[in-house]
Amino acid sequence: MLEKLKNTFSSFVKKTLTEKKLDDAINDLKLLLLSNDVAIDTAEEICNKIIKSFEGEQIGRLTSIQKMLFDTLKETLSEILTPEEDLDLLLEINKKKSKPYVIVFLGVNGTGKTTTMAKIAYFLKKNGLSIVAAAADTFRAAAIEQLSYHMDNVGIRVIKHEYKSDPASVAYDAIEHAKAKKIEVVMVDTSGRQTTNKNLMLEMQKIVRVAKPDLIVFVGDSLAGNDAVYQAREFKKNVGIDANILTKLDADAKGGAALSISFETKKPIIFVGVGQGYEDLKPFDREMFISNILELV
Numbered sequence: 001m002l003e004k005l006k007n008t009f010s011s012f013v014k015k016t017l018t019e020k021k022l023d024d025a026i027n028d029l030k031l032l033l034l035s036n037d038v039a040i041d042t043a044e045e046i047c048n049k050i051i052k053s054f055e056g057e058q059i060g061r062l063t064s065i066q067k068m069l070f071d072t073l074k075e076t077l078s079e080i081l082t083p084e085e086d087l088d089l090l091l092e093i094n095k096k097k098s099k100p101y102v103i104v105f106l107g108v109n110g111t112g113k114t115t116t117m118a119k120i121a122y123f124l125k126k127n128g129l130s131i132v133a134a135a136a137d138t139f140r141a142a143a144i145e146q147l148s149y150h151m152d153n154v155g156i157r158v159i160k161h162e163y164k165s166d167p168a169s170v171a172y173d174a175i176e177h178a179k180a181k182k183i184e185v186v187m188v189d190t191s192g193r194q195t196t197n198k199n200l201m202l203e204m205q206k207i208v209r210v211a212k213p214d215l216i217v218f219v220g221d222s223l224a225g226n227d228a229v230y231q232a233r234e235f236k237k238n239v240g241i242d243a244n245i246l247t248k249l250d251a252d253a254k255g256g257a258a259l260s261i262s263f264e265t266k267k268p269i270i271f272v273g274v275g276q277g278y279e280d281l282k283p284f285d286r287e288m289f290i291s292n293i294l295e296l297v
Contacts, residue, residue, distance in 0.1 A: 005239045012083065013275060022051075022054060022146065026047050026050065026051060029047060029050070029239070030043050030044070030045075030047050031242060033046060033047075033283045035242075035257065036255035036256045037225035037226065037256030037257050037260070038259055038260055039226055039229040039256070039260035039263070039264065040154065041260075041263065041264070042080065042256075042259050042263040042264075044262045045076070045080065045263060046073070046076050046077075046080075049072055049075070049076040049079075050072050050073070050076075050126045051297065053068055053069075053071075053072040053228055054068075064070065070294065073294060074290060074294060077259070077290045077293065077294070078286070078290060080259055080262050080263045080270075081258070081259065081286045081289065081290065082286065083266060083267050083268040084266050084267070085268070086268055087128045087215075087242070087243050087268050087270055089120075089124075089215075089243075089270055090124075090127055092214070092215065093124070093129060093185060096214060099178070099179075099183070099184045099185075099201050100132075100175060100178035100179065100184055100185055100186045100284075101184060101185050101186070101214050101215070102171075102175060102185070102186045102188065102211050102212065102213040102214050102215070103120075103185065103187050103188065103213060103214065103215045103216075103217060104171075104190060104207060104208060104211060104213040104215070104216045104217070105117055105187065105188065105189055105217050105219055106174045106190055106204065106216065106217065106218050106219065106235045106239060106241070107192060107218060107219035107220065107231070108192045108193070108194055108231055109192035109193070109222075110192070111192070111219050111220060111221040111224070111228075111247055112179065112219065112221065112247035112248060112273060113189070113192060113219040113247075114143070114146050114147050114150055114189060115150060115247075115273075115276075115279070116182070116219050116245055116247055116271075116273060117133065117147070117150070117151075117187055117189060118150035118151060118153065118154050118156075118278055119271075119273065119278050119279075119280065119281040120245075120271070120281065121133065121151060121154050121156045121187060122154045122278040122279065122281075123136070123281055124185055125154065125155065125156070125285070129184045129185050130182075130183045130185065131156050131182045131183065131184070131185040131186075131187060132157050132158075132159060132174055132177060132178050132181075132183045132185075132186055132187070133147060133156055133157070133158045133159070133174070133186075133187045133188075133189065134158075134159050134160075134170050134171045134173070134174030134175075134186060134187065134188040134189065135147045135149050135158050135159065135160035135169070135170060135189055136167040136170040136171045136174075136188050136189055136190050136207060137167065137189050137190055137192060138161060138162075138163060138164055138165050138166070138167050138170065138191075139164070139167075139191045139193060140163075140191075140192075141163040141189070143189070143192070144158075144160050144163065147160075147189050148160065149241075150278075154278055155212065155277065156187075158178055159173050159174035161173070167190065167203055167205075167206075167207055168189065168206045168207045168209070168210040168211070169210075170184075170213070171188045171207050171210055171211040172210050174186050174188065175211060186211075188207065188211055188213070189203060190203075190207060191203060191204075201238040204235070204238065205239060206240045207236065208239055208240070215243060216239065216240055216241055216242045216243075217241075217242065217243050217244070217245055217270075218231075218235055218236075218241045218243070218244050218245070218261075218265065218267075219244075219245045219247060220232060220245070220246055220247070220257060220261050221246075221247050221248055221257075222246050222247060222248045222257045222258065222272075223242065223248050223257075224257065225256065225257060226260070228257050228260070228261060229257070229260040229261060230263050232244070232261050232264050232265050233264055236264070236265055241265050241267050242267060243267055243268055243269075243270045244261050244265060244267055244268065244269045244270065245269070245270060245271045245272070245273070246258055246261070246269055246271075246272045246273065246284070247272075247273035248273060249272040249273060249274055250273070250274040250275055250280075258272075258284075258289065269284040269286075270283065270284060271283055271284060272284050
């Protein structure tokens with residue numbers, strides 16, 4: 001995991017740099033970052049920080065250059081991965097006085113959104129909270145069946161309507177059910193169509209207007225690279241994002257998606273998926289992620 005991004009930074013730091021070679025080295029680094037799923041804006045931010053760190057500095061011994069680059073990289077990665085405000089999901093749910101706490105999940109098909117919802121439900125239930133799920137992806141009958149399957153496995157009831165019914169009404173009914181039954185958390189699934197679909201975005205906006213969620217979570221696939229960043233950008237622009245969850249970080253992820261989504265949304269990554277089981281969900285450890293990237297540098 002993250003091996004390719006590690007190697008990118010490692011090879012860059014260990015190169016002997018001179019004033020003449022710096023521009024070439026920065027260009028090489030940018031290309032390497034782009035090839036490892038780091039979005040162009042994020043790659044430019046990293047490279048600009050490195051260039052700035054050399055302003056007014058003499059290019060001297062290799063060891064001092066390596067330390068300067070290492071420190072700059074660590075600082076830059078920390079800045080990118082540090083959100084405007086951190087978020088502790090359990091704390092947020094527990095401090096809300098008037099329940100239910102409503103979470104809307106966004107993400108395109110294939111990201112693992114539905115499985116991730118089941119993982120979150122499993123996590124919340126294990127921490128003593130009651131949950132109900134809303135099958136508000138009515139665009140595909142299979143989506144309703146898939147959510148029901150996973151939620152049945154973790155013992156969570158699903159509120160669902162007929163195929164092609166109004167998604168916002170499903171969310172509304174789930175929230176009313178939660179109020180009546182004093183259920184603490186409502187988790188709303190949404191359609192996974194492509195973000196270029198204008199009707200999808202209008203549908204998402206209506207769900208948010210009706211459900212008035214306490215939290216909007218973007219579920220992104222670590223393996224999707226720049227596609228995940230584009231999806232996050234579109235959802236942020238049209239609907240809004242409060243937090244991110246990255247799936248499949250246990251697979252052959254290059255690491256760039258986490259950097260890029262953090263940079264794009266300025267919102268925290270609260271969990272990462274690290275396996276297929278419902279327990280395979282871990283809080284995102286920013287410092288550990290940075291250490292994993294830089295340990296070979």
